[in-house]
Amino acid sequence: MAFYDEIESTIFLDKTMHHDLHELACSIIHEYTHYKQNMRHYQILSMYLPDHKHPMEIEAYKIAKRDAKKCVKELFGDLTSK
Numbered sequence: 241m242a243f244y245d246e247i248e249s250t251i252f253l254d255k256t257m258h259h260d261l262h263e264l265a266c267s268i269i270h271e272y273t274h275y276k277q278n279m280r281h282y283q284i285l286s287m288y289l290p291d292h293k294h295p296m297e298i299e300a301y302k303i304a305k306r307d308a309k310k311c312v313k314e315l316f317g318d319l320t321s322k
Contacts, residue, residue, distance in 0.1 A: 242267035246279040261316065265308040273300035 241257040244250070251271040258264040274282070274296070282296050291297050 242271050244271040244274040244279075246274075249275070251275065261312045262308055265311045266304040269307050269311065270300045270304040273303050 241263075242251060242253045245252060251268065253264070253267060253271075255264070258267060277296050277299075282294075285294055285296065289295075
């Protein structure tokens with residue numbers, strides 16, 4: 241759905257894989273979290289841990305889950321009330 245390329249300092253998104261704004265916001269926040277993390281440390285941990293046990297992946301999912309709804313609301317208002 242998305243990934244952060246630390247060499248290019250770029251977040252890549254496949255918009256066809258996202259079904260709604262909330263899902264898109266989750267992906268952007270998740271990948272932005274990786275941008276803020278130490279990717280060298282990330283790569284070292286990745287050699288020993290699967291994604292679902294990688295603490296930096298867990299952190300990125302947690303932050304995305306926490307902030308995605310607020311992000312969409314800030315950008316587009318409360319779309320559910322329309």
